[in-house]
Amino acid sequence: MVATVISNVLSARSGTVLIAALVACTIDAFPASAGSERLTHVPVSGVTRPPIGWIELCARQPGECTGATMPLRDFILTPKRWNDLVRVNKLVNETIKPLSDLEHWGVVERWSYPDDGYGDCEDYVLLKRRMLIQSGWPREALLVTIVRDKKDEGHAVLTVTTDKGDYVLDNQNEHILLWWKTGYRFVKLQSRSDPNVWVWVSNPGRSIATATSR
Numbered sequence: 001m002v003a004t005v006i007s008n009v010l011s012a013r014s015g016t017v018l019i020a021a022l023v024a025c026t027i028d029a030f031p032a033s034a035g036s037e038r039l040t041h042v043p044v045s046g047v048t049r050p051p052i053g054w055i056e057l058c059a060r061q062p063g064e065c066t067g068a069t070m071p072l073r074d075f076i077l078t079p080k081r082w083n084d085l086v087r088v089n090k091l092v093n094e095t096i097k098p099l100s101d102l103e104h105w106g107v108v109e110r111w112s113y114p115d116d117g118y119g120d121c122e123d124y125v126l127l128k129r130r131m132l133i134q135s136g137w138p139r140e141a142l143l144v145t146i147v148r149d150k151k152d153e154g155h156a157v158l159t160v161t162t163d164k165g166d167y168v169l170d171n172q173n174e175h176i177l178l179w180w181k182t183g184y185r186f187v188k189l190q191s192r193s194d195p196n197v198w199v200w201v202s203n204p205g206r207s208i209a210t211a212t213s214r
Helices: 002-009 052-061 079-095 100-105 121-134
Strands: 044-048 142-148 154-162 164-171 173-178 185-190 198-201
Touching: 044 121, 052 121, 079 173, 121 142, 121 154
Parallel strands: none
Antiparallel strands: 044 198, 142 154, 142 185, 154 164, 164 173, 185 198
16 A cells, blocks of 8 residues: 555654655755745635535545634744655655546546555645645645646645745646746635635636646
8 A cells, every 4th residue: 555655654753754765855955035925925815615626525534624723823944844845745746656536536526645556636735735744744834726737727736835935746846846936827725724715816817727637
């Protein structure tokens, strides 16, 4: 089981650290202090409907979506935490094999953990989110996000909000970038205060997107 393999790589809170047992990870340079607030944090506006995949996941596994209102605070991005992001992003990207929901489950859209080693973009996101939470990251810093990619197709990524800006973990890219450097058009994402509340991203020409198998 992939979940078992990854759990051997991922640290618990008991003092062990993340190790690159499955892949040889090259750690990206630790980012410098963020510049403009307008550029480094995703601008959000009003509340919108969560993606159907998230709603159905919560119906099947309500424990995954339990989320009391959280106090908002800046999460300090230390060198160790940056290394956590790089390792988890690379490990999941290289371990999980891409497979569309239609091929995998026989339905157009199904969000789930890729415990059998296969999944599409939102499944990568869910696993990265879970691994980072298990290694000590706060849930309110890890936001499931829907974007339009460079081909204007729906895609899911994990937005990580920190004191140095909002960074993106993406199954299409081993490098972790500030959100505005991805080339994507951000559509909507989870609220920091409640994982079941989703908000629009304040982008010109905004359109509704759903995650695909990419």
